[in-house]
Amino acid sequence: MDFIDYNRKVWDIEVENNNVWTQPVSEEDIRNAKKGEWDIVLTSFKTVPKEWFPLPLDNKKVLCLASGGGQQGPIMAALGAEVTVFDNSPKQLSQDILVAEREGLTIHTELGDMRDLSRFDDETFDLIIHPVSNCFVDNVLPVWKEAYRVLKKNGVLLAGFSNSIEYIFDLKSMNNGELVVKHKIPYSDIKDLSEDEFKELITDQNEPACFGHSLEDQIQGQIKAGFVIAGFYEDKSGDSPLDEYINTFIATKAIKL
Secondary structure, eight states, X not given: OOHHHHHHHHHHHHHHTTOGGGOOOOHHHHHHHHTTOOOOBSSSSOBOOGGGSOSOOTTOEEEEETOOSSSHHHHHHHTTOEEEEEESOHHHHHHHHHHHHHHTOOEEEEESOTXXXXXXXXXXXXXEEEOSOGGGXXXXXXXXXXXXXXXXXXXXXXXEEEOGGGGGBOHHHHHTTOOOBOOOSSEEHHHHSOHHHHIIIIITTTXXXXXXXXXXXXXXXXXXXXXXXXXXXXXXXXXXXXGGTOOOEEEEEEEEO
């Protein structure tokens, strides 16, 4: 299947359903950001340490990668950055446009696949913000390679992603509160679910097609692309039965030297 097109349609529906990752920041959030009081997240709960950012952000070129929803992009714009929000969902991008128009901010939006940033020249951006989202593509290595290419020297990549341990469990059983080990990592909803399972658990529920990547691809993949990992933390997902046992979200700061 064309999972990029499928996931685009699903995330458009998620905007209509008010998914937490589609809820734009408030007027108060923007007012506070303009006063220097701000935070953003790459994962569900923990805010990104301020020392991870190339401060000040005024006039910095920022790419919010697979980061539509009117959240990170508007905050960066309110801080004076030149912001481009890149996302696979038109309706997610519309949330950034909504905030920009509401608050008088300048935000450029681009529709596309996070694995292909060919529309951008080498060494364009000072900062890339990439919250948890690469579980929606089958291969994360092109994401890291392209992020490295479009960052300037000493540019920073702030990324959130999942610990794919969640994907070793049978999805139907996990939805019913049971943890039954079934799958290997790397994992793919498309390849590892039967046609009937995919229909019942994914398409019938308007769920996005997900992929569980190895931590080697997530972390060593950044290093292989040329980055130096300079920061790391873990967080709970907020909607996983594994939250009781392990943090399933990870955030990293990587620098292009």
